[in-house]
Amino acid sequence: MIYPHYALEVEELTVSFDGFKAVNGVTLYVEKDELRVVIGPNGAGKTTLLDLICGRTKPTGGKITFLDKVLTDMQEQEIVRSGVVRKFQTPSIYPKLSVFENLEVSHPKGRTAFGAIFFRRTSDVVDKIHAVAKEIYLDGLLDMEGEKLSHGQKQWLEIGMLLMADPQLLLLDEPVAGMSVREREQTADLLRRICKGRSAVVIEHDMKFVRKIADKVTVLHQGKLLAEGPMDKIESDPRVIEVYLGH
Numbered sequence: 001m002i003y004p005h006y007a008l009e010v011e012e013l014t015v016s017f018d019g020f021k022a023v024n025g026v027t028l029y030v031e032k033d034e035l036r037v038v039i040g041p042n043g044a045g046k047t048t049l050l051d052l053i054c055g056r057t058k059p060t061g062g063k064i065t066f067l068d069k070v071l072t073d074m075q076e077q078e079i080v081r082s083g084v085v086r087k088f089q090t091p092s093i094y095p096k097l098s099v100f101e102n103l104e105v106s107h108p109k110g111r112t113a114f115g116a117i118f119f120r121r122t123s124d125v126v127d128k129i130h131a132v133a134k135e136i137y138l139d140g141l142l143d144m145e146g147e148k149l150s151h152g153q154k155q156w157l158e159i160g161m162l163l164m165a166d167p168q169l170l171l172l173d174e175p176v177a178g179m180s181v182r183e184r185e186q187t188a189d190l191l192r193r194i195c196k197g198r199s200a201v202v203i204e205h206d207m208k209f210v211r212k213i214a215d216k217v218t219v220l221h222q223g224k225l226l227a228e229g230p231m232d233k234i235e236s237d238p239r240v241i242e243v244y245l246g247h
Helices: 046-054 076-081 099-105 113-118 123-135 151-163 181-194 207-213 231-235 238-245
Strands: 006-017 020-031 035-039 061-066 084-087 169-173 199-203 216-221 224-229
Touching (some): 006 199, 020 061, 035 207, 046 076, 046 084, 046 199, 099 151, 181 199, 181 207, 216 238, 231 238
Parallel strands (some): 020 224
Antiparallel strands (some): 006 061
């Protein structure tokens, strides 16, 4: 079944590890320009869900479609080329490269073997780097080495590295973990801003942060979809309170 207004369609998705179903028949639909947050207790299958969408883990059942392209059998690099990018919990940047250089090496023109040989720092590349750096609050730190950034700034830099490819779907795993209160507020503004024109699926435990960013919330529990809807509905759901929010 095709839903033209949906960017991401996850249908009856299942993955088993030695008989244990880490994700068990999960179905969810993410609209274009939607910022979806996935919450749930540890072991609920949240990170595994992102692994399945980005191709890091292959499902044992179900189907994943993104903008009418079936991702289920694609390799990770093919999924990236389809416009889906993933950020893991721990920032993954080049610590000895400057902010500028980290963004530059993430430009799609230089990411293939052929492209890397002939890559040139053209004006459009430089303009793109400056635009992205401004989006992620690092336009004044372009010459600073990645390792000298604060933890929150490293998180922003990695998001910026993803944005260099102009993705259509961002998968973010706990993007504000370890951030200060101020950095969390800035990240909420950042995500709301960069999701204009693209979709995102975000895993997060900070409920205050979730309230600020989520268009819709999906709750997973023991690998299954427990509840779904706007945050006010989720917070008042007795099942969610019992298995997650109440703890």
